[in-house]
Amino acid sequence: MIGFLNRHISLKHRIHAGYLLAAVVTLALIGLASLAFRGTVDDFNRFASFGQQSRRNLLVASSLSEIQRQALIYTYVGHPSAAAEVGEIRLQLAAEIDRILRQEQPEIRSIAEIMRYRLQNYHDAFLLVRDLRERQRKLINADFRNLATEAEQSIKDLIRLSAHNPRQQLESQEILTAMLLVEKHAFRYFDTLDATHVAKSKQALARSLSGLERMKNSASPSERALIAMAMDKLDLYQKTVIEAVQRTRGYLYLVNVVMAAEASEMRYQAKKLSALVASQMSAAEQSILSSIEDAGSLLLIAGIGLLALLITVSFIIGQSITRPIILLAKTFEKLSHGDSISRIPDYRLPDEIGQLSRAAEAFLSRSKPGN
Amino acid sequence: MNRRQFLQKSGTVSLASAASMGCPAIVKAYNAKPTIKVIGTHVTLQETIRQQAERDLGINIVFTPGGDAEMLLKASTDPRSFDLYEQWTDSIRVLWQADAIQPIEIRRLTYWDEINDLTKTGRLTPKAPLGLGDAPYKLLYVQPDGALGSVQSDRVSFLPYVHNTDSFGYNTAVIPKGVPYETESWGWLLEERHHGKVAIVNAPTIGLFDLALAARARGLIEFQDMGNMTREEIDALFGIVIALKRKGHFRGVWTSVPHSIELMASGEVVLQSMFSPGVSALNGMGIPCVFAAPREGYRAWHGVMCLSRECQGEQREAAYAFMNWWLSGWPGAFIARQGYYISNPQRSRAYMTTSEWDYWYEGKPAAEPLRGTDGRISVGVGEIRTGGSYLSRFEHVAIWNTVMDHYEYTLTKWNEFLLA
Numbered sequence: 001m002i003g004f005l006n007r008h009i010s011l012k013h014r015i016h017a018g019y020l021l022a023a024v025v026t027l028a029l030i031g032l033a034s035l036a037f038r039g040t041v042d043d044f045n046r047f048a049s050f051g052q053q054s055r056r057n058l059l060v061a062s063s064l065s066e067i068q069r070q071a072l073i074y075t076y077v078g079h080p081s082a083a084a085e086v087g088e089i090r091l092q093l094a095a096e097i098d099r100i101l102r103q104e105q106p107e108i109r110s111i112a113e114i115m116r117y118r119l120q121n122y123h124d125a126f127l128l129v130r131d132l133r134e135r136q137r138k139l140i141n142a143d144f145r146n147l148a149t150e151a152e153q154s155i156k157d158l159i160r161l162s163a164h165n166p167r168q169q170l171e172s173q174e175i176l177t178a179m180l181l182v183e184k185h186a187f188r189y190f191d192t193l194d195a196t197h198v199a200k201s202k203q204a205l206a207r208s209l210s211g212l213e214r215m216k217n218s219a220s221p222s223e224r225a226l227i228a229m230a231m232d233k234l235d236l237y238q239k240t241v242i243e244a245v246q247r248t249r250g251y252l253y254l255v256n257v258v259m260a261a262e263a264s265e266m267r268y269q270a271k272k273l274s275a276l277v278a279s280q281m282s283a284a285e286q287s288i289l290s291s292i293e294d295a296g297s298l299l300l301i302a303g304i305g306l307l308a309l310l311i312t313v314s315f316i317i318g319q320s321i322t323r324p325i326i327l328l329a330k331t332f333e334k335l336s337h338g339d340s341i342s343r344i345p346d347y348r349l350p351d352e353i354g355q356l357s358r359a360a361e362a363f364l365s366r367s368k369p370g371n
Numbered sequence: 372m373n374r375r376q377f378l379q380k381s382g383t384v385s386l387a388s389a390a391s392m393g394c395p396a397i398v399k400a401y402n403a404k405p406t407i408k409v410i411g412t413h414v415t416l417q418e419t420i421r422q423q424a425e426r427d428l429g430i431n432i433v434f435t436p437g438g439d440a441e442m443l444l445k446a447s448t449d450p451r452s453f454d455l456y457e458q459w460t461d462s463i464r465v466l467w468q469a470d471a472i473q474p475i476e477i478r479r480l481t482y483w484d485e486i487n488d489l490t491k492t493g494r495l496t497p498k499a500p501l502g503l504g505d506a507p508y509k510l511l512y513v514q515p516d517g518a519l520g521s522v523q524s525d526r527v528s529f530l531p532y533v534h535n536t537d538s539f540g541y542n543t544a545v546i547p548k549g550v551p552y553e554t555e556s557w558g559w560l561l562e563e564r565h566h567g568k569v570a571i572v573n574a575p576t577i578g579l580f581d582l583a584l585a586a587r588a589r590g591l592i593e594f595q596d597m598g599n600m601t602r603e604e605i606d607a608l609f610g611i612v613i614a615l616k617r618k619g620h621f622r623g624v625w626t627s628v629p630h631s632i633e634l635m636a637s638g639e640v641v642l643q644s645m646f647s648p649g650v651s652a653l654n655g656m657g658i659p660c661v662f663a664a665p666r667e668g669y670r671a672w673h674g675v676m677c678l679s680r681e682c683q684g685e686q687r688e689a690a691y692a693f694m695n696w697w698l699s700g701w702p703g704a705f706i707a708r709q710g711y712y713i714s715n716p717q718r719s720r721a722y723m724t725t726s727e728w729d730y731w732y733e734g735k736p737a738a739e740p741l742r743g744t745d746g747r748i749s750v751g752v753g754e755i756r757t758g759g760s761y762l763s764r765f766e767h768v769a770i771w772n773t774v775m776d777h778y779e780y781t782l783t784k785w786n787e788f789l790l791a
Binding site: 072195239244245246247249250257258261263264267358 | 396440444447450469470487573574575582622623624626776777778779780782783785786789
């Protein structure tokens with residue numbers, strides 16, 4: 001190899017080839033390192049994206065608890081701000097779910113689709129709750145009170161009209177008391193949500209109506225008109241109480257059963273999503289570790305190989321340069337000791353060593369006896 | 372069966388009796404084709420039934436199916452929105468208290484005498500238990516004071532018709548098949564080996580009893596009266612199930628029959644509260660789901676058909692005709708094919724093949740492949756209905772679906788359970 005180089009490649013080219021090889025080896029190492037770590041960078045990007053996904057899932061999970069808490073506050077306490085908060089959180093949740101839906105993975109998208117559907121159901125149910133709650137509030141605060149007042153007024157008019165009849169007055173007072181009991185038990189129901197108060201309220205109302213019915217038989221025409229009016233008011237009053245009770249039961253069912261089930265299912269899906277993301281994060285982590293190990297091994301093996309090649313080639317090039325110079329130096333050393341030299345070592349290339357060899361050859365020719 | 376055949380088979384008697392009772396409106400109804408509004412659930416408000424009834428009766432029928440609670444709220448707050456209401460006995464107390472329905476006159480029910488004792492006295496055989504909770508017979512008759520009770524009178528709060536017993540379904544590919552009434556138990560719902568794979572129906576008047584039966588079967592709780600629990604008992608029961616839910620024992624709740632099918636078909640659930648059509652559908656999909664016959668007894672339900680307080684004149688005549696039609700044979704045979712029973716089964720027998728009758732009512736092996744209401748084969752040759760015959764199933768009733776006195780309180784606890 002060394003002889004080949006000395007015969008065919010000039011000194012300058014050999015030196016340049018050495019430098020070139022060193023540069024190529026360096027570039028190859030850089031390229032290999034870059035290739036080896038490209039996968040790891042992708043894995044890191046995925047890992048970072050999973051981190052964001054996890055944060056979103058946490059946000060969704062905490063929002064789900066909060067939305068149901070606000071819905072319950074609105075249902076049981078009636079704060080309009082809580083209803084507004086439900087709307088706000090729902091929008092945030094929808095936006096988060098939409099962001100999740102932009103993910104490419106079908107598995108994640110299908111879970112997000114379920115969550116979006118459940119959130120829509122939840123919101124539809126809440127709109128119904130709000131309607132029922134508002135209607136119930138109006139029934140209790142306006143219709144209910146107005147009708148109670150009007151019915152009571154009719155009985156009070158009856159009491160005034162029957163001033164001459166103490167028995168009828170007493171009966172009217174009893175009816176009035178029964179009506180107050182209707183109101184008391186109805187409000188107790190709305191306060192405590194204990195259904196036994198509904199039954200008690202209905203019983204008191206039935207007592208009022210049967211009392212009026214009894215009075216009607218012995219009443220004068222003017223009293224009868226008042227009794228009929230009172231009975232009409234009581235009938236409306238009864239319908240209002242019943243409607244308010246049914247609407248209360250309706251929104252209680254919606255918030256505690258329908259909405260809670262939707263929230264529970266959304267939370268389950270959010271957990272499922274988190275578990276999926278966690279498993280993918282774990283896989284990405286493994287992949288990163290494995291990529292780093294693989295890249296390290298590859299770089300080590302390639303580095304050793306390339307260095308060995310560089311050392312070998314450098315040695316060969318070095319030998320190809322030093323060997324003819326050493327031979328020339330030995331020749332001149334012999335000459336300096338007066339030894340007879342027949343010829344200068346052969347070196348045919350027209351490079352610097354060739355020039356030196358040829359100059360030595362000329363010097364040797366001139367210094368031979370007879371010249 | 373067309374309208375002419377219907378009139379020939381049963382309507383002759385019906386029309387004659389209607390005429391003799393001085394109800395000319397029904398004759399007018401047939402000519403003017405009045406429209407009746409029926410609200411209820413998908414269980415009975417099926418398009419095939421509506422079309423058949425329209426053909427047989429010559430009237431227009433509008434079905435508005437919806438969720439249980441939604442329909443109950445609609446009916447109890449707006450009696451004008453319906454002429455007939457079809458749901459379960461657990462809605463009767465609410466409707467009656469809301470004065471949303473009017474009493475039904477027994478003398479106008481053509482097949483009243485054929486209705487069996489399950490609704491009239493509470494049991495089909497002397498050895499059958501009455502069952503806890505709101506057994507239908509306790510709410511059937513309108514008492515002189517306007518309350519509902521079991522003492523016979525000439526007016527009823529509802530027309531007895533569709534009914535069945537429910538329990539839980541389990542996937543025998545995962546859980547070894549048990550022995551009906553011996554090893555199958557509600558307690559399975561709370562067994563540790565099914566951790567994370569259990570679902571419950573999302574209805575406090577139903578699912579609550581599934582949980583109560585399960586907890587009692589496991590020896591975790593005792594009730595003074597499971598059909599009307601005290602607040603303390605409700606707290607204790609929810610204490611048990613909420614603790615289990617926090618540990619991840621329950622996959623969740625299901626809100627519709629398709630949802631229950633999806634949960635078991637996906638493998639997320641191996642054991643859950645179920646309704647008969649869900650079990651049939653899973654079997655049709657090749658999933659070996661068994662409708663258990665628990666040794667503690669079934670949770671039974673009974674359909675009710677109620678007349679709106681506002682239903683009068685022509686609509687009322689048509690509504691009575693529709694109620695009588697439901698017990699005239701064809702509808703009972705139709706719903707038998709989805710596993711439900713009718714209150715006068717003998718009249719429906721004529722509309723069923725011997726094999727169908729033997730399988731659905733007698734609990735005998737199917738002699739031939741049987742088709743469901745969708746026309747597809749739902750029962751293979753040799754299959755036996757779990758729980759056995761009609762009599763046998765109703766001899767094992769533990770409790771009826773019930774709205775308890777503390778209904779509102781159970782709602783708040785249910786919320787706690789769902790979000791635990």
